[in-house]
Amino acid sequence: MTTVRQRRVEKGTEAAEDQSSEEKNVKPDGKILSDRTGGKLWNILSVTVGGVVAISLGLLTSVYVATLHENDLWFSNIKEVEREISFRTECGLYYSYYKQMIQAASIQQGLHGLVYDNKTESVRTINILERMNVYQEVFLSILYRILPIQQYLEPVYFYIYTLFGLQAVYVIALYVTSWLLSGTWLSGLLAACWYITNRIDTTRVEFTIPLRENWALPFFAVQIAAITYLLRTHLQPVQERLTLMTVFIATFLFSLTWQFNQFMMLIQALALFILDCFDMLPTAKVMWLYIIQISGLLLVCVLQFFNSMILGSLLISFNASVLIARTMQKNLKKGGLLNRLGKLILHVLLVLCLTLLMNKFIKKILNLESDEHIFKFLKAKFGFGATRDFDANLYLCEEAFGLLPLNTFSRLSDTLLFYVYIFVLFLMTVAAVIVAFRNLSGSNQVQFMEKMEECTITLKPDAAYNLIHTVLFGCLALSTMRMKYLWTSHMCVFASFGLCSTEVWKLILKCIHLYTSQRTCVMKYSIPIIALLYISHKFWPGIMDELSELREFYDPDTVELMNWIKSNTPNTAVFAGSMQLLAGVKLCTGRTLTNHPHYEDKNLRERTKQIYQIYAKRSPEDVYRILRSFGTDYVILEDSICYERRHSRGCRLRDLLDVANGHIMDGLGENEPDLKPSLYPRFCEEIKKNLPSYTLHFTRVFQNKTFHVYKLAKHK
Numbered sequence: 001m002t003t004v005r006q007r008r009v010e011k012g013t014e015a016a017e018d019q020s021s022e023e024k025n026v027k028p029d030g031k032i033l034s035d036r037t038g039g040k041l042w043n044i045l046s047v048t049v050g051g052v053v054a055i056s057l058g059l060l061t062s063v064y065v066a067t068l069h070e071n072d073l074w075f076s077n078i079k080e081v082e083r084e085i086s087f088r089t090e091c092g093l094y095y096s097y098y099k100q101m102i103q104a105a106s107i108q109q110g111l112h113g114l115v116y117d118n119k120t121e122s123v124r125t126i127n128i129l130e131r132m133n134v135y136q137e138v139f140l141s142i143l144y145r146i147l148p149i150q151q152y153l154e155p156v157y158f159y160i161y162t163l164f165g166l167q168a169v170y171v172i173a174l175y176v177t178s179w180l181l182s183g184t185w186l187s188g189l190l191a192a193c194w195y196i197t198n199r200i201d202t203t204r205v206e207f208t209i210p211l212r213e214n215w216a217l218p219f220f221a222v223q224i225a226a227i228t229y230l231l232r233t234h235l236q237p238v239q240e241r242l243t244l245m246t247v248f249i250a251t252f253l254f255s256l257t258w259q260f261n262q263f264m265m266l267i268q269a270l271a272l273f274i275l276d277c278f279d280m281l282p283t284a285k286v287m288w289l290y291i292i293q294i295s296g297l298l299l300v301c302v303l304q305f306f307n308s309m310i311l312g313s314l315l316i317s318f319n320a321s322v323l324i325a326r327t328m329q330k331n332l333k334k335g336g337l338l339n340r341l342g343k344l345i346l347h348v349l350l351v352l353c354l355t356l357l358m359n360k361f362i363k364k365i366l367n368l369e370s371d372e373h374i375f376k377f378l379k380a381k382f383g384f385g386a387t388r389d390f391d392a393n394l395y396l397c398e399e400a401f402g403l404l405p406l407n408t409f410s411r412l413s414d415t416l417l418f419y420v421y422i423f424v425l426f427l428m429t430v431a432a433v434i435v436a437f438r439n440l441s442g443s444n445q446v447q448f449m450e451k452m453e454e455c456t457i458t459l460k461p462d463a464a465y466n467l468i469h470t471v472l473f474g475c476l477a478l479s480t481m482r483m484k485y486l487w488t489s490h491m492c493v494f495a496s497f498g499l500c501s502t503e504v505w506k507l508i509l510k511c512i513h514l515y516t517s518q519r520t521c522v523m524k525y526s527i528p529i530i531a532l533l534y535i536s537h538k539f540w541p542g543i544m545d546e547l548s549e550l551r552e553f554y555d556p557d558t559v560e561l562m563n564w565i566k567s568n569t570p571n572t573a574v575f576a577g578s579m580q581l582l583a584g585v586k587l588c589t590g591r592t593l594t595n596h597p598h599y600e601d602k603n604l605r606e607r608t609k610q611i612y613q614i615y616a617k618r619s620p621e622d623v624y625r626i627l628r629s630f631g632t633d634y635v636i637l638e639d640s641i642c643y644e645r646r647h648s649r650g651c652r653l654r655d656l657l658d659v660a661n662g663h664i665m666d667g668l669g670e671n672e673p674d675l676k677p678s679l680y681p682r683f684c685e686e687i688k689k690n691l692p693s694y695t696l697h698f699t700r701v702f703q704n705k706t707f708h709v710y711k712l713a714k715h716k
Helices: 002-011 013-024 030-073 080-085 089-103 107-115 135-146 155-182 185-197 212-230 237-257 261-277 283-303 314-328 337-366 372-381 390-396 407-414 417-455 461-479 481-499 502-511 517-548 556-568 579-589 602-615 620-629 653-660 683-689
Strands: 574-576 634-638 698-703 707-712
Touching (some): 030 155, 030 185, 030 517, 080 556, 080 579, 089 107, 089 135, 089 579, 107 135, 135 155, 135 237, 155 212, 155 481, 185 481, 185 517, 212 237, 212 461, 237 283, 261 283, 261 314, 261 337, 283 314, 314 337, 337 417, 372 390, 390 602, 390 653, 407 417, 407 481, 417 461, 417 481, 417 502, 461 481, 502 517, 556 579, 556 698, 556 707, 574 579, 579 634, 602 620, 602 634, 602 653, 620 683, 620 707
Parallel strands (some): 574 634
Antiparallel strands (some): 698 707
16 A cells, blocks of 8 residues: 555656645755656556566466366366367357368468368358458467477367467456556556456356457457557657557457457447547547558458458448548638537538448449348347348347346446446546537637536546447447447456546545545545455455366267267268358368358358258258258258247247248247248158158258258259
8 A cells, every 4th residue: 555655646746736846946966866766666666566467467367267168168088079069159160270270281281271162161162261260270270380389289279278378468458458547557457357257248268269259359458558558648759659550460460360350440430530529539640540440451351362341341431431531621620619510510421421432332343242131130130120131130039149138237236347337437428528528619618618627627538538439339238248248348447447547536536625635545546455355355255166166068969970970971071050060060070061150251141041941841852952052961950949949939040931931930929911821841840750752852860869960862
C-alpha cells in the first residue's frame, strides 16, 4: 500500500500544483536532482514489478487451461484416435491440415496438397489456403519439422501447447491495456484475475483448441493494447511509428487467423468513425488506423490467393468511403453547434451511401455470393421478415447464434465484475456525452461547459476509444452469444480500469463534495485491493477443486466407427454425412468427404443441403442419385440427428429440411398453410427396414448404437 501510494504522489497533478509555487523559489541543488533520480528509479522499479506480474499471470493462465484440458480428457493417456476425435466439428477439420502437413513427404509436397486439394470436397479440387484460414497450421507444421523436437514432443502437443501459450499473450495484452488506461499495474492484475475467475464466459480454449477465434483473439487484444497506447498524447515520432507498426502486425495476424475478422474490424472501424465525428480522437491517427485495417486485410487477401470474400467485405468499402468523404469535407469540424450537426449528418449519409454503392459494385464485378447466408441470417434474426432459407435457419436454430442468456450476467456478477462494469460504464458514458457536446458546441458554449467542469471529467482519447469499443462489442455479444468472448474479456479490462482510475474517483468525490487528492489516492488503491481479496477468498478454493477433478474421454461409438473406416474401406473411398462428423472422418481416417463444416462458400452450402436429404422425406432413388452425383461410396447416418430431441420442433435438422422442401413437419404443432405432406417417408428411418427399394441401392456395412454406415451400389 505505502509504495503504491508513493508512486501515485509522483504522478498526482494536484500535489504538483500545490508544490509548484514553493518549487519556483528553490534552487536546483542536489536535493531536487535527488528527488528526480528517486522518481525515475521508482518508475523503473514499478514497471519492472508490473511486467514480472504480467508475465507470471500469463504463464499461470496457460498452465491453468492446459491442466484443465488434461484433467478433463486424460489427454496424455488416451489413444491417438481418441485425441483426434476430441477435436470436435470444425476444430477437427482445421487440425487435419496440420496433420497432413506433418505427414507429407516434404514441405513442398505438403503445400502442394493444400493448394490442390481433392479430398476435402469430392469431385472438386479446391485451394485450402484460399478457402480457409489455416496459415497458422502451415506455419506450425513447418516449425515442428525444422526444429529438433520430434523425439521429445509429439505433433499434437506442439500444437495444443502453442494455443495454450497464446493464452499467455492474451492475458498479458489485457493486463497491459488496463495498465495503460489507469496508469497502475494494479488495474492489470485485477483485469487478469477477473479474466481467470470468469473463465466460463471469457474463453473456451480448453475444449475447442483449434477454433479460429482461439488463434485470433490474442492478436486482437494486442492490437487493442497498441491502439490504446497510440491514442496517448505527446508521443514521440519514433514511439508513434513503432506503435503503428505493432498495430499493423497485430491486425494482419488477427485477419490471417480468423475468417470473421472483417466483421469484427468493421465494428472497430465504426467505433473510430463515431469518435472521430465527435472530435474525440486525433483525426490523423484515425486515418492511419483506417489505412492499417485496409492494408492488413489486402495483404491477407494476397496470401489467400485473392479471396473474393475479402475483396467484397463491407470493411474495405466502409474504410475507403470514410477516407474519400474526409477529403471531400475538409471543414467538417468547424462552425457552431447547429452548423456542425448539419455537416455531421451529411457526412454520415455520404459515408453510408458510398459504402453501399462501392460494396454492391465490387460484388457485382466479382460475382460474389459467399457471404449472402450471413446477411440472410441477420435479416431474419432482427425481424426483417421470416425466411425458409435452409442456411439462415441452420444458424438461427443454433444456441451459439442466439441471444446472450441471462444467466451469463449472474455468473459475471458473482465476481463483482458486472456490477463494477455497469458502474464505470455509466460514469464514462455521461462523461463522453458531455465531452461530445462540448466538442460540437465550440466556443459558443465555453461558459456553460466551465460551469459543468466541477462535476465532469475530460475524456482522454484512449479511454474514449475503449468506451465505444466495449459498447459496440457489448451489443454484438447481447445479440449473438458466440461473440460474447470479444466482450467479456474487454469487460475485465474496462471495469478494472474504472476501479483504478484517478479521473473516475476524482469525479465521484467532487460530485459528493469530498474531493482531495489524498482521498482519491486512497480510493484508487484500496477499493481494487479489497476486490482482489474478495475474489481470492471466494474463488481460490473452487479453482483448486477444479484442478483436482479428474475425468476421462469416453466416446466408444465414434472410436469404433473411425477404426472400422480405417480398416475396412479403401483410402480413396468417399464419405457423406453430417458436416460435424465428416470433419472427424477426414482427421482420423484421411478419407475423402462430400461436405464439411467450413460454410463460407455458396457451392458448399448448396452441396450440404443436398447431402442432408438423407434426413429428409425423399425417395431412395432421389437420395441415391444425389449422393452418387458427388461420388459418394459410403453414407453415415446418425441416430442423434434422425431422432433429434436437442432442439424444439421447427429447429430440428429434419424440420428445417422439411420446410425447405415444402413438406409438413413431424409431430404435434402448427404448419404453414402452403406446406404439403410428402409422398415418401423419412429416408433415415425407412432405410433401416431393409425394404427392396432401399437395398437395391444401399447395403448396410456397419452399425452400432449411434451410427449406421451404408455402402452405395455402383449401377451402370
